[in-house]
Amino acid sequence: MTKTSMTQFVSESIDESLMNMNTCLICEVLEVDMNLFKADVLPLNDPEATPILDVPIAFHQTDQFVIQIPYKKGATVLVACSQADIDPLMFGGGKAASRAFSANDALIIGGINYFTKPIQNEHPDDLVIGTKDFATKIVLNEVGEISIKSSKFKVEADNIEFVGGTITANGEDLTTDSV
Template identity: 70%
Template sequence: MTKMTEFVGATIEESLLNINTCLICEILEVDMNLYKADILPLHDPDATPILDVPFAFWQTEQFVIQVPFKKGDIVLVICSQADIDPLLFGGGKAASRSFSANDALIVGGINYFTKPLANAHPDNVIITDKQFSNKIRIQPNGEIFIESDHKITAIAPAIHFNP
């Protein structure tokens, strides 16, 4: 190999090491009012915390599904192809950076294969605790079940049932 080939190869390798695409991280601190967290990439001994990373979650103009992330949770983080600051803060000029940790987004939790979840209803939509003892379950045929080991409280001005 020529010195030029070695130089070009090393330069490309160095550039690729600075591209962040997807990371598995631990939450260090979380702010569920602003939906952001400080995170630490795992499996990288030289990693430094990434601060003020927004959560990407199921949200529309009318609805939000909120998951209460906590310190210590393991999450999947992606890095945007472009600067997200103008979108998050309402305007301004985008920086020319790409796939930067400065443009990280938390997209969800990760469950390691070493901690399997025993899901008795794999074909249902489920909102549950990790013990599956308190859950809302929607079956493919449309039936909805609310199950709990504890008291269930419904708060409404009037409750109407149409069996």
């Protein structure tokens, strides 16, 4: 084998290995199960791609709290492929396979908004939970204010306590003098 053909062989082998390594993929959600937090997705960058099934949906959570994003069919999502087999973690035990960066170990890590469909962001410096049109939203700003906008605001509680220097509703002062 000549030096040129050996170099070419090594280069082609590396290229082939890298083509089989998945890192991140932009995908379309085909089906979603928001009870089990998993979805079937289709990579959008490869016209010959096959669906990736039962992809876990990652979200912000701890043992006691969760922020849930309600993914729907047709949503565009970012999918990351784990460096190692996730089956033992997801299904509780067992031996990990030796695969790495496989589509079998994909995780939905967030939604993607295309540059061709910009969101008119009214709050670029604030933390916002809301609809994309901002018709319904909770906004926390850096000076400590919280704003809530909704067509209906429902509170269910055993006890509701309002504490403030001035409390108003529809411009009317509801503040009472404490005893």
